[in-house]
Amino acid sequence: DPVLQYLETLKDGEKPRRVVVARDSESLRTVYPVVGDRGRVECLHDSGSQVVSTSKARAMELGLSWDPSVVIYMQSANGQVEKSLGICHDVPFDFGHMTVYLQVHVIENPAYDILLGRPFDAVTRCVAHNGRDGSQTLTLHCPNSDRTIVVPTSERG
Numbered sequence: 001d002p003v004l005q006y007l008e009t010l011k012d013g014e015k016p017r018r019v020v021v022a023r024d025s026e027s028l029r030t031v032y033p034v035v036g037d038r039g040r041v042e043c044l045h046d047s048g049s050q051v052v053s054t055s056k057a058r059a060m061e062l063g064l065s066w067d068p069s070v071v072i073y074m075q076s077a078n079g080q081v082e083k084s085l086g087i088c089h090d091v092p093f094d095f096g097h098m099t100v101y102l103q104v105h106v107i108e109n110p111a112y113d114i115l116l117g118r119p120f121d122a123v124t125r126c127v128a129h130n131g132r133d134g135s136q137t138l139t140l141h142c143p144n145s146d147r148t149i150v151v152p153t154s155e156r157g
Helices: 002-008 056-061 118-124
Strands: 029-031 043-045 052-055 073-075 081-083 086-094 099-107 114-116 127-130 136-141 148-152
Touching: 052 056, 056 099, 099 118
Parallel strands: 043 114, 052 099
Antiparallel strands: 029 043, 052 114, 073 081, 086 099, 127 136, 136 148
């Protein structure tokens, strides 16, 4: 236990400092932009993903068309590899005061509606600000309007 090790290294009479430790887990965070001018959608923010992707069901619900000639193989966190169905080009994601256009890979049946991966982070120069209480905001920069906004996130679900 690192806390006990720290306490054992204190010199006689030395007062221990308060030790702050991380929780054993934190909730995944989501945002709710209007996607494809059709309605608000829960989007999971995941800087560990190389792509932006959506489920086939959500793409169909939003009326998004996709190009089936552009496919990739996606490996999920559980190690499964799945071929995408195609890519939706230039899909608008409206965050209220800014709209960004993303290339969205369509997956048959992922565990999310839309996943915002590294392409989202890169185009918006996204900076996540995390609170010790688990809260999070995203600072986003629009490459087209040069506007910067702060978007609160919510716990997933």
